[in-house]
Amino acid sequence: MDDDDLVARVAAGDDTALRELFGRHAPWLAVRLRAVLPAADVEDVLQETFLAAWRGARGYRPQGACGGWLWGIARRQAALILRRRGPFTPAGQAGAALAAGLPAGPDGSDPADIALARADLEVAVATLGPEGSPDREVWRLMYEQDRPVAEVAELLGVPPGTVKSRAHRVRRLLRAALRVPEGGMW
Amino acid sequence: MSGLRNDAPDDVDLGRVWISVAAQVWRRQPGWLERTAGRLLRSPGLARALLTTPSLLLPWLLTSVVVLAAGAAATTDIGQPLVALLAPAVAAAAIAYSYGPGIDPAWELACSMAVSDRMVLLVRALAVFAVNAVLGLAASAVSAVSVSGPANGTAAAVTFGWLIPMTAVCAFALAVATVARSANAGAAAGVAAWLIIVLSGRVASGHFASAVTDTVLFLPYLAIGAGCVTVALCATRIPRGTL
Amino acid sequence: MNVEITDLTRRFGRNQAVAGVSLQAGPGVFGLLGPNGAGKTTLLRMMATVIPPTTGRLRLLDRDPATYGPRREVRRRLGYLPQNLGYYPGFTVAEFVEYFALLKEMPAARVPAAVATAVERVDLGGKAKAKLRTLSGGMLRRVGIAQAIVNEPELLLLDEPTAGLDPEQRVHFRALLRELGQRATVVVSTHLVEDVGAACTQVALMDQGRVVFDGTPGELTARGTEQGTGDAPLERGYTAVLAAARA
Numbered sequence: 001m002d003d004d005d006l007v008a009r010v011a012a013g014d015d016t017a018l019r020e021l022f023g024r025h026a027p028w029l030a031v032r033l034r035a036v037l038p039a040a041d042v043e044d045v046l047q048e049t050f051l052a053a054w055r056g057a058r059g060y061r062p063q064g065a066c067g068g069w070l071w072g073i074a075r076r077q078a079a080l081i082l083r084r085r086g087p088f089t090p091a092g093q094a095g096a097a098l099a100a101g102l103p104a105g106p107d108g109s110d111p112a113d114i115a116l117a118r119a120d121l122e123v124a125v126a127t128l129g130p131e132g133s134p135d136r137e138v139w140r141l142m143y144e145q146d147r148p149v150a151e152v153a154e155l156l157g158v159p160p161g162t163v164k165s166r167a168h169r170v171r172r173l174l175r176a177a178l179r180v181p182e183g184g185m186w
Numbered sequence: 187m188s189g190l191r192n193d194a195p196d197d198v199d200l201g202r203v204w205i206s207v208a209a210q211v212w213r214r215q216p217g218w219l220e221r222t223a224g225r226l227l228r229s230p231g232l233a234r235a236l237l238t239t240p241s242l243l244l245p246w247l248l249t250s251v252v253v254l255a256a257g258a259a260a261t262t263d264i265g266q267p268l269v270a271l272l273a274p275a276v277a278a279a280a281i282a283y284s285y286g287p288g289i290d291p292a293w294e295l296a297c298s299m300a301v302s303d304r305m306v307l308l309v310r311a312l313a314v315f316a317v318n319a320v321l322g323l324a325a326s327a328v329s330a331v332s333v334s335g336p337a338n339g340t341a342a343a344v345t346f347g348w349l350i351p352m353t354a355v356c357a358f359a360l361a362v363a364t365v366a367r368s369a370n371a372g373a374a375a376g377v378a379a380w381l382i383i384v385l386s387g388r389v390a391s392g393h394f395a396s397a398v399t400d401t402v403l404f405l406p407y408l409a410i411g412a413g414c415v416t417v418a419l420c421a422t423r424i425p426r427g428t429l
Numbered sequence: 430m431n432v433e434i435t436d437l438t439r440r441f442g443r444n445q446a447v448a449g450v451s452l453q454a455g456p457g458v459f460g461l462l463g464p465n466g467a468g469k470t471t472l473l474r475m476m477a478t479v480i481p482p483t484t485g486r487l488r489l490l491d492r493d494p495a496t497y498g499p500r501r502e503v504r505r506r507l508g509y510l511p512q513n514l515g516y517y518p519g520f521t522v523a524e525f526v527e528y529f530a531l532l533k534e535m536p537a538a539r540v541p542a543a544v545a546t547a548v549e550r551v552d553l554g555g556k557a558k559a560k561l562r563t564l565s566g567g568m569l570r571r572v573g574i575a576q577a578i579v580n581e582p583e584l585l586l587l588d589e590p591t592a593g594l595d596p597e598q599r600v601h602f603r604a605l606l607r608e609l610g611q612r613a614t615v616v617v618s619t620h621l622v623e624d625v626g627a628a629c630t631q632v633a634l635m636d637q638g639r640v641v642f643d644g645t646p647g648e649l650t651a652r653g654t655e656q657g658t659g660d661a662p663l664e665r666g667y668t669a670v671l672a673a674a675r676a
Contacts, residue, residue: 015211016555022207026200027193039197046200050207205549209541212523212548212557231531238517238528291515295576298477299532300504302497 003066011057018054025070026050032123033074036116041081048077068177071123075116124177128170135173138166231301232309239310240289240369241280242317250276254321258329269329271384273322274352278359278376280318284310285360286422288369307422315356319349354407355380357414364421430455430488431584431614432476437485438638439471446471448638449485458610460625460646461618462667463635469618470512470588472635476616477509477586490583505534508582512589512618514573518562522553522572525561529576547579552601566593574602578609585615591624603628626650626663634670641674 001020009017026046033042052073060069128135134156141152142163149167153160194200216224216234223233240246253276257268285307287293296303323346355376363372432454439447447468461469474480475487478494490506492499517525526544535543548557551571561569570593577585591599606628609615619625625632626646634642634649642649646663653665 015208015558018211019204019208019554022204026203030194030198030200034195034198039195042195042198043203046198046203047206050203051210054207054211201549204554205542205545208545208549208554208557212545213541214524214527229534230537231528231534234528234531291517293515294474294479294511295509295514295529296532297479298504298507298509299529300501300534301532302501 004062004064007057007060007066008062010054011060018050021053022050025067029070029074032071032119033078036119037078044081045074045077049074052077075120078116124174127177128173135166135170138163139170142167227309229301232305235301235306236309236313239284239314241283241314246280246283247317250280250318250321254325258325261329267329269322269325270348273318273325273348274355275377275380277315277318277322277352278355278380279373280314281311281356282359282363282372282376283369284314286364287367288363288372303422311360319352322348322352350404350407351383354411357411357418361414361417361421364418431490432616433488435486437475437487438483439475439480440483445638447475450640452633452640452643454614454616454631456610456612456614457630458606458615458617458628460629460632461616461635462622462625462632467635468638469635473586473588473616473618477507478504505580506583508577508580508585510573510577510587510590516561516569516572518560520561521558522548522561523557525572526576526579530579533580535580543579547575550578550605551575567595567598570594583613585609585613587615588618589620590617591619591621599624622663622667623661634667636671636674642670
C-alpha cells in the first residue's frame with residue numbers, strides 16, 4: 001500500500017491507515033525535528049501533526065509527496081508551538097537557543113525558526129539528487145561556496161554555458177521543492 | 187508499534203505519541219442525551235449503561251409504538267380498550283429485556299463493577315417503565331377519544347387504570363427473568379400472566395376490561411408487584427456459583 | 430499486602446466450593462493452579478467481590494469488601510477477567526473497553542488515553558474500531574484483558590486468560606504480566622502449568638477447595654524430582670503435590 005493510498009484511506013476515516021502512516025513517517029519526522037527542538041517539544045509537534053493529518057487528509061492532493069505534506073504540517077505545528085511560548089525577548093531567545101543547542105541569531109530572529117528553515121533547505125537540496133551528482137555539485141560550488149561561474153566550470157570540467165543552465169535548473173527545482181509544503185490546504 | 191523505536195531518536199517516545207493521537211482518534215463522543223443523563227445521575231458510566239438498555243434502543247421503541255398505535259386504531263372497531271390491555275404486556279416484555287443475566291452477556295463482569303449492578307437495574311427498570319407508561323398514555327389518550335359504548339368502565343379507569351396492573355406484571359416479568367436468567371422466559375411469563383388475568387377477568391365479569399377497571403384488584407396487584415421486586419432483588423444479589 | 434485471606438469458605442447448597450483457604454499476596458504475579466472443580470474460579474470470584482464468602486476473613490487492598498463503600502473503592506482499583514466473558518456484538522473494541530472503564534468510575538477525562546493504552550498493550554491497535562462480532566476467539570480474549578487493565582488496577586484477577594491465544598501471543602502476554610506485576614498484584618488462574626512457571630513469582634495449588642501448596646515455582650518444581658509424572662518440571666511438581674494431597 002503506497003502512501004497516497006494510505007492518506008486517501010485516512011481521509012475516508014480509516015484509523016488503521018493513520019496508524020500505518022504513523023509507523024512509517026513518525027520516526028524520520030522525529031529525527032528531523034529533534035535536530036531543532038528538545039525531545040518533549042518533538043513529541044508535542046508529532047502529536048499535533050498526526051492529529052492535523054487525521055482531520056485534514058481530505059485536502060491532500062495525491063502527487064507522491066506525502067512526506068513533504070507531513071513535513072509541512074509538522075513545520076507549521078512546530079512554529080505554532082514555538083509562537084505559543086510567548087513574546088520573544090532577547091534573553092528568552094538566548095535561553096531557548098541554549099536549550100536547543102543553537103547559536104542565537106544576530107538580528108534577534110528566533111533561532112528555532114532559523115533552524116527549521118535550515119532543515120527545510122536540506123530537504124530541498126536533497127531533491128536535487130545524490131551527493132556528487134551534477135546538480136548537487138553546482139549547488140555546492142556556486143551557492144554554498146560562492147565561487148564564480150568560470151571557476152565552477154573549470155572545476156567540473158564543463159563549459160560555462162552548461163554551468164549557467166544547470167544553475168538555472170537548480171534554482172527552479174529548489175523553488176519548487178520549497179513550495180511543495182506550502183501547497184494544498186495550508 | 188514495536189518497529190518504531192529503532193529509527194527514532196532515543197529520547198523521543200513514539201509509543202507515547204501514538205497513544206495520545208489514538209486517544210483522540212478512537213474516542214467516542216457521547217450524544218447530548220447521554221451527557222445530560224450523566225450529569226443528572228452524576229455518573230457517566232450509569233448514563234452509558236442506561237442508554238445501552240436493549241429495550242430502550244430505537245428498534246424496540248419503534249416496535250412498541252407500532253403495537254400500541256395498532257391497538258389505538260383497532261379500538262374503534264372492536265370497542266374494547268385495546269391499549270389498556272396491550273400496554274402491560276408490552277411493558278413486561280420491555281422490562282424483561284432491560285437488565286440482568288438473561289440479557290447481559292458480560293453479566294459476571296458487571297457484578298464486579300464500581301457502578302453496581304443494582305444501580306443499573308434500578309435506573310434501567312425505572313426508565314423502561316416510564317417510557318412505556320408515557321407511550322401507553324399517549325396511545326390511550328388517542329384512543330379514549332374514540333372509545334364509546336357500554337360497559338367499558340369509566341374513561342379515567344381505562345386511560346390510567348392499566349398502570350397499576352402494568353407495575354405488577356412488569357415486576358413479575360423481571361423476577362422471572364432474573365431467577366431463570368433468561369430474558370425470553372421473563373417476557374413470556376409476563377405476557378402469559380397478563381393474558382391469564384385478562385381472560386379470568388372476562389370469565390368472572392364478562393368484560394375483558396375488568397382486569398383493568400376493577401379497583402378491588404389494585405391492592406393485590408401492588409402486593410404482587412412488591413413481592414416480585416423483592417424476588418428480583420434477591421435473585422440478583424448473589425449470582426449462583428456454578429455459572 | 431494487597432490480598433489477605435484467612436480461612437475463607439464458600440458453600441453452594443451442600444457443596445463446599447472453597448473449604449478453608451488462607452493466602453497472602455503482595456505485588457507480583459501469583460499463579461493459581463489446580464484441576465477442574467478445585468475452587469479456583471470461586472476463589473477468584475470472591476476476590477473480585479462478585480460473590481461474598483460464607484465464612485472467613487477477606488481483606489482486599491487494605492479494605493473489607495463486605496460493606497458497600499469500601500467495596501466500591503476496591504472495585505475502582507480492580508481488574509477482573511472472568512472465565513467466560515461474553516461480549517456485545519455491536520460494540521467496537523474501543524467502545525467495549527471504554528464502557529467498563531466508565532463503569533469502574535474512572536475520571537472521564539482520563540478515559541480516552543487509558544483506553545488507547547490498554548488496546549495497544551494487548552496488541553489490538555489495528556482493530557480498535559472493529560466490531561466485536563468480527564473478531565476471533567483469541568482476539569476477544571485479548572479484549573477482555575484490555576478491559577481488565579484499562580484502569581491500571583492494583584489488583585488484577587485473570588481467570589484462564591490465555592484461552593485461545595497462540596504461543597506467540599502467550600509470550601507477549603507473559604511479558605505484559607511481568608510488567609503489570611511490578612506494581613500490582615496479579616492473580617492468574619490457569620490450567621496451563623508451564624504458563625505459570627514462566628511468569629509467576631508465587632504459586633498456589635488448589636484441590637477440592639483447599640490450598641495444598643503455596644510457594645515459589647522453584648519449590649513446586651523441587652517437589653516433583655522424586656515422584657511426579659509429566660513431561661516438564663513444573664508438571665511433575667504439580668502431579669506430585671496433588672498425589673500427596675489426595676493420599
